[in-house]
Amino acid sequence: MSRIVMKFGGTSVADLDRIRAVAARVKRERDAGHEVAVVVSAMSGTTNQLVAWCQALSPLHDAREYDAVVATGEQVTTGLLAIALQEIGVEARSWQGWQIPIRTDNAHGKARIAAIEGAELIRRMQAGQVAVVSGFQGISPTGRITTLGRGGSDTSAVALAAALKADRCDIYTDVDGVYTTDPRIVPKARKLAKISYEEMLELASVGAKVLQTRSVELAMNEHVRVQVLSSFADLPGTLVVDEDEIVEKETVSGIAYSRDEAKITLRRVPDRPGVAAGVFGPLAQQAVNVDMIVQNIAADGTTDLTFTVGKADLPRALAALEALRPQIGFAEVQTDTDVAKISVVGVGMRSHAGVAATMFRALADKAINIEVISTSEIKVSVLVASEYTELAVRALHTAYGLDAA
Numbered sequence: 423m424s425r426i427v428m429k430f431g432g433t434s435v436a437d438l439d440r441i442r443a444v445a446a447r448v449k450r451e452r453d454a455g456h457e458v459a460v461v462v463s464a465m466s467g468t469t470n471q472l473v474a475w476c477q478a479l480s481p482l483h484d485a486r487e488y489d490a491v492v493a494t495g496e497q498v499t500t501g502l503l504a505i506a507l508q509e510i511g512v513e514a515r516s517w518q519g520w521q522i523p524i525r526t527d528n529a530h531g532k533a534r535i536a537a538i539e540g541a542e543l544i545r546r547m548q549a550g551q552v553a554v555v556s557g558f559q560g561i562s563p564t565g566r567i568t569t570l571g572r573g574g575s576d577t578s579a580v581a582l583a584a585a586l587k588a589d590r591c592d593i594y595t596d597v598d599g600v601y602t603t604d605p606r607i608v609p610k611a612r613k614l615a616k617i618s619y620e621e622m623l624e625l626a627s628v629g630a631k632v633l634q635t636r637s638v639e640l641a642m643n644e645h646v647r648v649q650v651l652s653s654f655a656d657l658p659g660t661l662v663v664d665e666d667e668i669v670e671k672e673t674v675s676g677i678a679y680s681r682d683e684a685k686i687t688l689r690r691v692p693d694r695p696g697v698a699a700g701v702f703g704p705l706a707q708q709a710v711n712v713d714m715i716v717q718n719i720a721a722d723g724t725t726d727l728t729f730t731v732g733k734a735d736l737p738r739a740l741a742a743l744e745a746l747r748p749q750i751g752f753a754e755v756q757t758d759t760d761v762a763k764i765s766v767v768g769v770g771m772r773s774h775a776g777v778a779a780t781m782f783r784a785l786a787d788k789a790i791n792i793e794v795i796s797t798s799e800i801k802v803s804v805l806v807a808s809e810y811t812e813l814a815v816r817a818l819h820t821a822y823g824l825d826a827a
């Protein structure tokens with residue numbers, strides 16, 4: 423007998439039939455003798471609608487009231503699932519974030535979980551009651567309802583699993599696991615049986631949208647065993663686990679792409695101490711997240727500085743840079759939004775040479791120009807023109823031997 427947290431995303435609870443199917447799955451686990459807590463998202467489309475209503479009334483709405491509105495989607499699903507469970511003879515009750523409570527900070531719209539009081543839930547689960555918990559929401563230190571940011575119910579589920587000391591956190595979604603790359607681009611992509619937290623974190627943050635990045639971070643820090651699996655098929659999913667649990671370490675486990683970044687080049691930046699600090703300090707103050715950075719060698723006392731920022735941050739970044747121009751004295755700002763970042767990720771890179779060389783060769787063979795490069799211990803990323811995204815991902819998938827037989 424074990425204690426498990428099951429999380430169902432919006433498409434898995436999209437209508438009453440699907441909610442009945444979820445109830446049947448939960449019943450199966452409970453009948454197998456497990457203690458079960460379920461975390462649910464809002465029915466698909468609901469949160470988008472709620473967000474749109476807030477924006478329609480006021481583009482600069484009060485973030486506390488936004489949270490009061492958007493948190494309601496999950497409340498509906500918890501009640502409906504509890505009813506569906508009771509209907510098939512499973513004792514269940516709904517829990518909102520404030521009732522447990524799930525305590526967060528007061529960063530409305532993107533709150534972080536601070537603590538979860540799990541004792542009462544555990545007592546009831548031990549007595550056979552299924553806890554149906556609203557994902558995405560919590561309560562602030564001043565007693566207001568908070569939400570965790572879009573996709574946040576993954577994080578709720580992992581945090582609850584940690585608080586309940588659950589043996590497993592099963593994330594049911596509309597894909598049946600984590601693939602070597604996006605199967606819509608590469609039909610030969612393979613489902614991974616296991617992936618390490620670190621690899622998942624890199625893949626999640628570079629565009630593989632299976633799990634909210636924050637949830638993977640939390641799982642890694644709290645050692646929560648996460649499984650990603652489909653709520654529409656009875657197939658084993660992908661286990662996200664400690665690196666030590668993976669015996670056969672692939673050099674490259676996955677390839678991700680993202681079209682969410684924009685490239686900025688500052689032309690003819692004076693080459694003197696303090697210039698980089700002078701550029702990136704103010705960007706950080708404007709909460710602009712800078713990702714890849716390259717600086718060329720100086721020729722005539724000036725140099726070009728190229729970096730990438732999230733597309734959504736581009737207007738703020740450009741405004742900040744224009745304000746800096748008199749002080750720093752660069753000649754020109756160039757931007758390019760038709761770019762894609764392609765990343766290869768694998769813990770095996772730590773002990774294998776030549777991973778980057780393989781990447782550059784594969785791209786060169788397809789005549790794809792590399793604009794910016796960045797690396798970490800387990801990742802190599804390149805920026806290319808966005809029209810080459812699919813071609814690049816396919817070529818790399820083959821080059822690293824990831825294609826399914």
Ligand code: ASP
Pocket residue numbers: 431432463464469470495557558571572573574575576
């Ligand atoms: N319902 C919220 C959203 O759509 C949270 C989630 O689905 O994880 O972002």
Ligand code: MG
Pocket residue numbers: 431432573576
């Ligand atoms: Mg989601």
